[in-house]
Amino acid sequence: MQTSLDTHSHLESKMNPMKRTSTRSTKTLSDARRLVVSAKPRQGLAVVELAILLPILMTVCFGTLEVCNRLFLRQTAAVAAYEGARLAARRTVTVAQVQARCIALLQGRRIVGGQVLITPSGNALATLPTSGQLTVQITIPIAGNTPVSYVLNSTGSVTATAVMLRE
Numbered sequence: 001m002q003t004s005l006d007t008h009s010h011l012e013s014k015m016n017p018m019k020r021t022s023t024r025s026t027k028t029l030s031d032a033r034r035l036v037v038s039a040k041p042r043q044g045l046a047v048v049e050l051a052i053l054l055p056i057l058m059t060v061c062f063g064t065l066e067v068c069n070r071l072f073l074r075q076t077a078a079v080a081a082y083e084g085a086r087l088a089a090r091r092t093v094t095v096a097q098v099q100a101r102c103i104a105l106l107q108g109r110r111i112v113g114g115q116v117l118i119t120p121s122g123n124a125l126a127t128l129p130t131s132g133q134l135t136v137q138i139t140i141p142i143a144g145n146t147p148v149s150y151v152l153n154s155t156g157s158v159t160a161t162a163v164m165l166r167e
Contacts, residue, residue: 063151070158073111073145077138077160080105080114084136085162088118088125095125102138112144132166 084102087093099116106114117137120128128134140158 059151062148065148066146066150066152069146069148070142070152073140073142073158074160076106076109076111077114077140077158078162080116081136081138081160081162084116084118084138085134085164088134088136089164089167091167095121098125098136102136106138106140111140113141115139128166130166133163134166135161135163137161 080102083105084098087101088095088098095118098118102116103114115138117135117139118125119135119137125134138160142156142158143154146154
């Protein structure tokens with residue numbers, strides 16, 4: 001049988017949830033023990049989740065690095081082709097000067113094995129009339145110019161072409 005004092009403390013605890021009673025703290029302590037006991041199987045679950053997700057995360061990270069490197073190679077080829085075509089559009093420039101400028105741009109960005117193809121080549125560039133079309137094509141091999149190659153294939157090459165009219 002409850003006394004009026006017990007009923008009063010029960011009502012007071014309902015009205016003021018911040019006030020702790022002894023029965024509530026005992027219940028909280030048993031809940032805390034139960035949480036500590038049930039945390040150990042959760043650690044095993046975390047290890048399994050890590051084992052499943054870590055390879056996927058690593059593949060995404062290395063794949064992103066490789067894609068960014070391919071974009072760098074493509075941009076480098078485009079810049080070198082454009083600068084070479086811009087130089088070749090002048091009347092006083094030879095094919096050797098255009099090739100040297102393109103190779104210098106590639107070496108400045110630490111590109112190894114880049115090839116430069118200028119059309120028209122040789123004396124045909126010197127005799128190209130005003131408004132004549134000239135083409136500079138840069139080819140960069142992927143194999144020697146990628147620091148990592150875990151996700152994407154490292155064979156093949158990146159090619160960029162710039163076309164301009166003679167001045």
